[in-house]
Amino acid sequence: MAVNKKEDKEKGEPSVVAREKARWEEETLKKFAQKNPERPERFTTVSDAEIDRLYGPWDLPDFDYIRDLGFPGEYPFTRGVYPTMYRGRLWTMRQFAGFSTAKETNERYKYLLSHGTTGLSVAFHMPTIMGICSYDTRSMGEVGKCGVAIDTLADMEDLFDGIPLDKVTTSMTTNAPASILLCMYIAVAEKQGISSSKIGGTIQNDILKEYIAQKSWIFPPRESMRIITDLLAFAKDKVPRWNTISISGYHIREAGSTAVQELAFTLADGIGYVNAAIEAGLTVDEFAPRLSYFFNSHNDFFEEVAKFRAARRMWAKIMKERFDPKDPRSMMLRFHTQTAGCSLAAQQPMNNVIRTTIQALAAVMGGTQSLHTNSLDETLSLPTEEAVTIALRTQQIIADESGVANTTDPLGGSYFVEALTNRMEEQAFEYINEIDEMGGIIAAIENGFPQREIADAAYHYQRQLENNEKVMVGVNKYVMEEESEIDTLIIDESVEREQKERLDEVLKRRENAKVKEELAKLKKAAEGTENIMPHILESVRAYATLQEMTDTLKEVFGEYKDPGYI
Amino acid sequence: MRSDRKLRILIGKPGLDGHDRGVKVVARALRDAGMEVIYTGLHQTPEMIVSAAVQEDVDGVGLSILSGAHNHLFSEVIRLLKEEGAGDITIFGGGIIPDEDIAKLKEIGVGEIFTPGDDTDKIVEWIRGNVRPRA
Numbered sequence: 001m002a003v004n005k006k007e008d009k010e011k012g013e014p015s016v017v018a019r020e021k022a023r024w025e026e027e028t029l030k031k032f033a034q035k036n037p038e039r040p041e042r043f044t045t046v047s048d049a050e051i052d053r054l055y056g057p058w059d060l061p062d063f064d065y066i067r068d069l070g071f072p073g074e075y076p077f078t079r080g081v082y083p084t085m086y087r088g089r090l091w092t093m094r095q096f097a098g099f100s101t102a103k104e105t106n107e108r109y110k111y112l113l114s115h116g117t118t119g120l121s122v123a124f125h126m127p128t129i130m131g132i133c134s135y136d137t138r139s140m141g142e143v144g145k146c147g148v149a150i151d152t153l154a155d156m157e158d159l160f161d162g163i164p165l166d167k168v169t170t171s172m173t174t175n176a177p178a179s180i181l182l183c184m185y186i187a188v189a190e191k192q193g194i195s196s197s198k199i200g201g202t203i204q205n206d207i208l209k210e211y212i213a214q215k216s217w218i219f220p221p222r223e224s225m226r227i228i229t230d231l232l233a234f235a236k237d238k239v240p241r242w243n244t245i246s247i248s249g250y251h252i253r254e255a256g257s258t259a260v261q262e263l264a265f266t267l268a269d270g271i272g273y274v275n276a277a278i279e280a281g282l283t284v285d286e287f288a289p290r291l292s293y294f295f296n297s298h299n300d301f302f303e304e305v306a307k308f309r310a311a312r313r314m315w316a317k318i319m320k321e322r323f324d325p326k327d328p329r330s331m332m333l334r335f336h337t338q339t340a341g342c343s344l345a346a347q348q349p350m351n352n353v354i355r356t357t358i359q360a361l362a363a364v365m366g367g368t369q370s371l372h373t374n375s376l377d378e379t380l381s382l383p384t385e386e387a388v389t390i391a392l393r394t395q396q397i398i399a400d401e402s403g404v405a406n407t408t409d410p411l412g413g414s415y416f417v418e419a420l421t422n423r424m425e426e427q428a429f430e431y432i433n434e435i436d437e438m439g440g441i442i443a444a445i446e447n448g449f450p451q452r453e454i455a456d457a458a459y460h461y462q463r464q465l466e467n468n469e470k471v472m473v474g475v476n477k478y479v480m481e482e483e484s485e486i487d488t489l490i491i492d493e494s495v496e497r498e499q500k501e502r503l504d505e506v507l508k509r510r511e512n513a514k515v516k517e518e519l520a521k522l523k524k525a526a527e528g529t530e531n532i533m534p535h536i537l538e539s540v541r542a543y544a545t546l547q548e549m550t551d552t553l554k555e556v557f558g559e560y561k562d563p564g565y566i
Numbered sequence: 567m568r569s570d571r572k573l574r575i576l577i578g579k580p581g582l583d584g585h586d587r588g589v590k591v592v593a594r595a596l597r598d599a600g601m602e603v604i605y606t607g608l609h610q611t612p613e614m615i616v617s618a619a620v621q622e623d624v625d626g627v628g629l630s631i632l633s634g635a636h637n638h639l640f641s642e643v644i645r646l647l648k649e650e651g652a653g654d655i656t657i658f659g660g661g662i663i664p665d666e667d668i669a670k671l672k673e674i675g676v677g678e679i680f681t682p683g684d685d686t687d688k689i690v691e692w693i694r695g696n697v698r699p700r701a
Contacts, residue, residue, distance in 0.1 A: 126582035126633050130609075138611060141638025142582055215584025215608050256587045342587070346682040379682050381634075381664060455590050462591045466685045475683045488664060491634065564607030566593045 017057055046300035046343075046470070047258035048460070049423075055415035063418065068313075072408045074328075076316040078309050078421070079409035080367040081332045086405035091363075092370035093395045094171060094336070098123030098148035099382050100495050101502070102158035105148040109163060111385065117392060119201075119370065121171040122159070123147035124181075129216045131177040131550030134499045144495035146382070147173075151499070152543050154506045156184040157191065165189045170201035171246070171336070171370075176218035178205035179231045180549050183537040186239065202243035202292060202336070205231065208269040208441055212450045214251035215562065218550055221442050223557035227532065228273065229280035232287045234533035243292045245273055246336065252450075253296035254342045256458020259307045260424055262296060264431035265441075265450045267314055271432070272441040274323055284323045288330035297359040297366075298340040304359070305411055306420035308366025311335070314425055318432075337363035338372040344379045348474035349486055352376040357394050364398055365411055371395055381488035448565050455565060503545070510543040518542050519552045526556040573697055576624040578606045578615040580643065583633035588660060592628065595686035596693070612642035620650050626697040628689075629659040636663050636671065644675050656697045660684070 043051045052059075070076055073083035082088060095117050098105050109120055125147040127139040133151045134143045143149050150156055160170075165188065174181045182203050186196045207224040210217045219227070228245065235244045249266035257265065270291065277287050293311065297304050315333035319325055339359035344352045353376050360373050373391040375383030383391070399405055411417045438444045445451070464470040471477045522535040532553075539549055577593045579586060586608055597603045604622050606615060619627050627647075631639055640659065647653055660680035663671070668679045678692050 126635075130582045132582070138582065141635035142633055145634030146583065210584070215586055216582075254585075254587070256591075379662065381662070455594075458587050459591055459594050462595075462686065466687060472683075476685075490664075562607035562609060564605050566590055566597070566603070566605050 021056065021058065041469070045259070045303040046298055047260065047303060047457075048464070049258070049260070049303065055419050057415065059415055059419040060422070068418075068422075069409075069412055075320070075331060077312045077332055079412050081312065081334055081369070085367060085408040086364075086399075087408070090399050090405060091368050091395075092119045092169070093117055093392060093399075094119040094121045094370045094372055095388060095392055096121040096123050096171075096173065096338070096372045097383075097388070098125070099146075099489070100144040100148065100491055101499055102148055102150065102155040103161075106159055106161055106163070108385070109159075112388070112392070113163070113168070115389065115392060116396065119169045119171065120163070121372065122173060124172075124174055125149045126216075128177070128181075128546060129174065131180075131218045131546055133545045133547035134496065134503055136547060140496070143499050144491050149495070149499045150181070150184070150546065151503045152506050152545050153184050153187050153540050154543065155502070156181075156188050160185075160188050160192075164194070165192055166194045166198045172201065172203050175204050175207050175210050175214075175216060176224065177546060177550055178203040179227055179533060179536055180540065180546055182231070182235075182239070182242070183533070183540040186537060187540050196239050197241070199239060200241040202246050204246045204248060204294070206245055206248045206269065206294075208272055208445065209248045209251055209266070211445045211560070212252055212265055212269075213255035213257075213454060214248075217560045219553065219557040220560045221445060225272075225276045225442070226280075226557075227553075229277050229282070230531045230533050232277050232290075233280065233282060234531055235290070236282075236286050238533075240290075242290065244287065244290045246292050246294045247273065248294040250294050250296045250338055252454065253298065253340065255454050256342070256461060257454045258457050259298065259300070259303050260427045261431065261450075261453055261457060263307055263311055263314070263424060264428035264435075265454075266293065266295070267311065267318060267428065268432050268435045268441045268444070268450075270315065271318060271322070274319075275440065278323070284319075284325045285327040285330050288319065288323070288325055289327055289332075292369075293333055293335035295335055295337050295363075295368075296340050297337050297363040297368075299343050299355060299358060301358055301362045301365075302411075302417060302420055303424075304362035305366045306417055306424050308335070308337075308363070308368065309409070309412075309417070309421045310425040310428065312367070313421070314428060334369045336370040336372070337366075337368040339363070339374045341374055341378055344374060344376075345472055345475050346379040348480060348482065349376050349380065351474055352379070353390060353394065356391065357398075360394055360398055361402070361404065364404055365409075367409060377486055377488055380486070381490070384487055384489050386487070448563060451563075451565050506543055507545075514542045515539070515544045515548070519544060519548060522549065523552050523556060526553055571699060572600060572602045573626065573693065573699060574602045574604070574622065574624040575693065575697070576604045576606065576615070576619045576622060576627045578610055578618070578627060578629050578643075579608045579631075580610050580612055580615055580629055580639045581631055581633050581635045582609060583631070583635075584608055585632040586630070588632070589630035592630070592660070592686060592689060595690060599690040601693070612639060612646055615643055616646040616650060616652070619647065619655055620652050623700070624655060625700050626656040626658065626693060629657070631659065631661040631663070634662070636661060637667060640671050640676055641674055654700060658692070658696075660689075 072080035249262040253262040316331040319331040375387035375391045518539040
């Protein structure tokens with residue numbers, strides 16, 4: 001009603017602002033622009049969305065503070081999920097790390113903890129991510145390269161040696177084998193004498209974005225959803241403080257999506273998980289408060305801030321309208337952010353510190369709950385200790401020196417930010433509606449829809465970069481001849497041998513009959529409807545290897561192969 | 567006759583990493599530049615790549631590796647191609663590959679390695695200059 005009144009008013013008698021705007025355009029702008037024309041380029045975001053010259057109340061004709069923004073800690077959470085935000089507690093500074101053997105990574109964790117990092121974040125090497133052991137031929141050349149090698153519970157014991165698991169929270173970037181790695185973490189806590197109800201952390205466990213973007217899958221989509229719903233059911237009682245899925249836009253963006261696509265496909269994945277869990281017999285408030293999100297923060301400062309704000313408001317609406325939760329936490333979008341690896345350049349790598357600073361600032365202004373800042377050398381190799389320290393200091397300077405953490409949602413109410421937030425929400429809902437019409441996100445993935453949309457956007461951006469329509473400083477503008485002079489971290493090939501020796505030792509020590517028995521029970525549960533998690537935990541305790549467990553499950557669930565869309 | 571035909575390039579993604587943004591962009595750019603492109607999809611073993619290269623009778627093989635396993639994977643593909651009597655297929659690649667390793671890879675027979683920031687025109691130009699239709 002209010003909207004109509006306003007329109008009538010504008011049709012009949014233009015508001016003062018509209019009249020003044022028309023006058024300004026005629027008297028001031030036109031005259032000025034004739035002598036000083038605007039630069040010839042298109043003014044667009046990094047995602048190629050057009051941006052206007054000036055934003056004002058005319059961009060928010062039916063703005064309603066209470067409906068659209070509300071108060072922090074209350075629906076629709078646009079301004080933040082907590083009433084006091086960073087005045088209560090700063091975001092968690094969580095640097096993702098893992099390389100070589102568990103023993104070496106353990107030393108890096110202790111280093112990070114002694115320098116003020118407040119949460120751990122485990123990067124696993126590719127074989128672990130794919131559910132393969134270090135002895136498999138497919139692991140040759142990969143052991144310890146992209147992350148830490150974990151083959152059995154023994155490696156996990158080394159990884160957290162001397163780190164009391166009731167004193168830190170740990171995020172583990174694992175998806176297809178997430179259930180196994182969570183069980184390993186629970187088993188380590190037990191060995192430290194800590195009950196699983198006391199441990200906190202996150203597993204990524206977001207398989208849908210693997211098919212869409214990161215491509216580290218094992219089983220087909222529908223079978224993977226079974227594993228995830230078993231995990232949700234198990235975790236609500238056994239590890240109630242655990243964030244069971246970190247629904248991730250990060251990789252979607254890194255794969256080349258636009259900001260709107262990141263927002264839309266990630267929330268569509270979220271809807272997919274909630275639907276699957278409800279179909280599996282869980283009630284929404286049993287698991288939804290433990291879902292969290294993980295976004296990318298790219299270079300376009302305002303686009304990113306608007307994306308984070310839109311994400312919170314959209315999730316609140318989606319949950320309320322589709323699933324009718326009673327617990328407000330089920331509607332809260334809490335999220336981790338990582339700065340955009342894909343925005344960094346190998347050329348003039350010191351510039352990456354500046355890019356990361358801008359991106360980290362956007363994440364904080366967008367109200368993130370935790371943050372990883374990339375290191376300047378990450379386009380060249382895994383980060384050195386020095387580079388990681390600068391990345392961590394970047395966050396500490398934002399927290400303690402910049403003053404941006406003094407108040408909540410400092411950009412709320414900016415005409416530009418609110419207009420951009422609205423536009424991104426609208427465009428992301430268009431995608432979500434399209435996905436609904438396809439039958440939901442799993443059907444959309446099976447059709448290759450998000451995959452193709454992302455590949456198109458990635459190619460479009462690359463062409464723009466190569467035609468100098470988009471700028472990367474040091475890459476296609478302000479280029480310098482240079483010799484790379486920064487130190488990089490090199491993982492020695494001997495790590496592979498050491499890791500295999502470690503695994504041999506474990507295999508000799510364990511009781512093989514027990515392993516066989518537990519794996520048989522796991523298989524039986526997978527074939528039926530019994531929850532597989534308790535059997536994974538038993539297999540883990542018996543020191544079954546990661547691959548023995550995934551191979552057992554593959555016998556029942558099958559494997560997913562890349563359809564290879566270009 | 568054969569020299570008139572389009573260049574046939576196999577674009578392969580060996581190893582376990584799933585970072586296929588770059589490989590897809592390159593595959594599209596080569597196709598847009600008029601080449602015939604066969605993309606293997608992800609998670610290929612060196613054996614799978616070599617068998618596809620031989621079956622598809624390609625002129626060049628481009629490998630994309632971002633996991634750090636490049637030394638092992640390139641040398642395996644080159645070794646297996648020679649074993650199959652297809653050692654004349656030109657090999658090139660790209661990814662996160664340190665300079666020292668690029669020098670080593672060129673010594674074992676990799677034609678060129680492209681790294682972050684190289685544009686697709688440079689790759690197209692290099693292929694046109696260095697990959698010949700096989701007789």
